[in-house]
Amino acid sequence: MLDDTDRRLLRHLLADPALGTADLAERAGLTTATCWRRLERLTAAGIVKARQAVVNWRALGYEVEVALRFTLDKTNPRAFDEFLAAAREVPEVVGIDSFLGRVDVRLSVIARDMADYQQIYRRRILTLPHIADIEALMLIATIKDEGTLPV
Incomplete structure (x- = not known):
């Protein structure tokens, strides 16, 4: 279900959930449009549930x-x-x-x-x-x- 690019994207997203799509794309080695499409697909599939703040x-x-x-x-x-x-x-x-x-x-x-x-x-x-x-x-x-x- 996940390819290497999805896994790389998820690793960067988990490391810093506050990243904007452009910064996330740059770190994952993707174009912004490709990053956005993949995030949308991962969200639609229920793999990414939310990008949220963690309160101390x-x-x-x-x-x-x-x-x-x-x-x-x-x-x-x-x-x-x-x-x-x-x-x-x-x-x-x-x-x-x-x-x-x-x-x-x-x-x-x-x-x-x-x-x-x-x-x-x-x-x-x-x-x-x-x-x-x-x-x-x-x-x-x-x-x-x-x-x-x-x-």
């Missing part, structure tokens, strides 16, 4: 990040959908993932400090519907955070 929450004053793992009470057939709908409404939830296994959902929650996190936890997290169990994992350090694979 700590630089904005959010010093605490917690991964909360939830097991839901599945006696209600709408438990999963109702939990997700409510979790989407919590502004401090910056990520939601679902799983197969003992853990049903993981929420990534940010807070300015521990006192702020305590308020978020009590007022917004514990009020989410259909919670059977919660496990909290406090982020200490991010060792590797890149969405790249060798292409």
Whole structure:
């Protein structure tokens, strides 16, 4: 599906997603028009989903990040959908993932400090519907955070 040119283009795009099409084309050794066409094709094929900004929450004053793992009470057939709908409404939830296994959902929650996190936890997290169990994992350090694979 991908040829060497597509792979080269993707490597440069992953290395610097903020590059404009002309700069990306130059780095990948393509004309701007060819680069644009290939990006359009890769996007249409669902290979490139978006070119987006990655926010450094700590630089904005959010010093605490917690991964909360939830097991839901599945006696209600709408438990999963109702939990997700409510979790989407919590502004401090910056990520939601679902799983197969003992853990049903993981929420990534940010807070300015521990006192702020305590308020978020009590007022917004514990009020989410259909919670059977919660496990909290406090982020200490991010060792590797890149969405790249060798292409």
